[in-house]
Amino acid sequence: MAELACKNCRFINVDTNICRNCGSTDLTKEWYGYVVIVDPEKSEIAKRLEIKIPGKYALRVG
Amino acid sequence: MSRFFAVKTTANQERVVANLMDMAARKHNLKVYSILAPKELKGYIIVEAETPDDLLKAIRGLPHVKGVVKGEISFSEIEHFLTPKKAAEQIREGDKVEIVSGPFKGEMAIVKRVDEAKNEITVELLEAVVPIPVTVKADHVRVIDKKEEV
Numbered sequence: 001m002a003e004l005a006c007k008n009c010r011f012i013n014v015d016t017n018i019c020r021n022c023g024s025t026d027l028t029k030e031w032y033g034y035v036v037i038v039d040p041e042k043s044e045i046a047k048r049l050e051i052k053i054p055g056k057y058a059l060r061v062g
Numbered sequence: 063m064s065r066f067f068a069v070k071t072t073a074n075q076e077r078v079v080a081n082l083m084d085m086a087a088r089k090h091n092l093k094v095y096s097i098l099a100p101k102e103l104k105g106y107i108i109v110e111a112e113t114p115d116d117l118l119k120a121i122r123g124l125p126h127v128k129g130v131v132k133g134e135i136s137f138s139e140i141e142h143f144l145t146p147k148k149a150a151e152q153i154r155e156g157d158k159v160e161i162v163s164g165p166f167k168g169e170m171a172i173v174k175r176v177d178e179a180k181n182e183i184t185v186e187l188l189e190a191v192v193p194i195p196v197t198v199k200a201d202h203v204r205v206i207d208k209k210e211e212v
Contacts, residue, residue: 030199032201033143033146034080035099036084036097037096038096039096042093042112044137046095059100059143059144060101
């Protein structure tokens with residue numbers, strides 16, 4: 001099960017070559033740090049990272 | 063207003079716990095807003111929740127959870143995890159490092175060159191008879207000894 005992070009939006013995709021969040025094909029397996037956003041509207045972390053869609057994200061890519 | 067708490071987990075199971083908490087929070091409709099597992103923080107995750115009660119409900123019965131750290135964390139304390147520096151920026155020439163992944167895993171080495179743009183470092187293995195420069199990703203090493211500043 002390959003977990004690839006999108007270089008564009010940092011969304012973590014499982015077993016796909018196209019980002020399910022933004023549609024980009026620029027994915028990488030070189031990512032570090034992990035954050036799960038459950039409620040982007042109320043989360044301070046999501047606001048700081050400018051994340052608007054719930055899901056799993058990498059903190060740093062590449 | 064969300065608050066931040068630290069949860070102690072089994073080392074290397076931080077992401078597993080984060081995923082399980084995410085599922086528990088959705089299932090029971092808890093006021094858990096996000097779960098953070100920074101690379102630098104081994105054995106802990108940071109949970110953003112409305113109240114300690116929501117947090118306790120989210121971790122109830124989960125495997126790999128070892129406990130909750132007493133007290134709260136302020137946002138300023140976790141801010142630096144959100145904008146992580148490149149690993150190469152924290153390594154200087156002359157530092158002693160241990161290679162933690164790849165074919166040279168477990169080897170000690172001295173840093174000879176740092177390429178911040180590529181996030182790569184060139185090292186010489188300490189136990190090699192002939193010094194051969196090896197280029198590895200900066201994230202694949204752990205700094206053991208910082209070179210003393212003169």
